[in-house]
Amino acid sequence: xxxxxxxxxxxxxxxxxxxxxxxxxxxxxxxxxxxxxxxxxxxxxxxxxxxxxxxxxxxxxxxxxxxxxxxxxxxxxxxxxxxxxxxxxxxxxxxxxxxxxxxxxxxxxxxxxxxxxxxxxxxxxxxxxxxxxxxxx
Numbered sequence: 001x002x003x004x005x006x007x008x009x010x011x012x013x014x015x016x017x018x019x020x021x022x023x024x025x026x027x028x029x030x031x032x033x034x035x036x037x038x039x040x041x042x043x044x045x046x047x048x049x050x051x052x053x054x055x056x057x058x059x060x061x062x063x064x065x066x067x068x069x070x071x072x073x074x075x076x077x078x079x080x081x082x083x084x085x086x087x088x089x090x091x092x093x094x095x096x097x098x099x100x101x102x103x104x105x106x107x108x109x110x111x112x113x114x115x116x117x118x119x120x121x122x123x124x125x126x127x128x129x130x131x132x133x134x135x136x137x
């Protein structure tokens with residue numbers, strides 16, 4: 001598993017989605033109240049660009065003709081067939097036991113930590129002796 005820097009926090013406004021390409025794969029980044037989530041931009045139902053769909057809430061009903069919306073802004077509706085997926089988990093609400101949109105872990109990290117990176121270049125001592133540069137190996 002590799003880690004990739006994909007966007008700055010300010011590039012994904014609350015309640016919105018930003019689509020990025022990572023290693024040839026389109027991924028939708030979502031900001032739900034300051035917490036970030038990522039889903040594959042491919043609907044597992046028929047392959048539509050899932051993250052270009054409408055961000056909606058969960059419609060719940062206790063009886064025919066009545067419904068209420070909850071969890072506003074936490075679901076994405078596929079633009080082709082209207083299948084809805086939980087942005088937090090990728091779970092389908094049309095077929096919740098067997099269909100999931102692929103989701104990815106997202107973390108927010110300070111730029112100063114990323115700038116350092118896990119690797120250090122090998123360095124050498126350089127000195128000037130008359131007109132020559134000399135390094136110590």
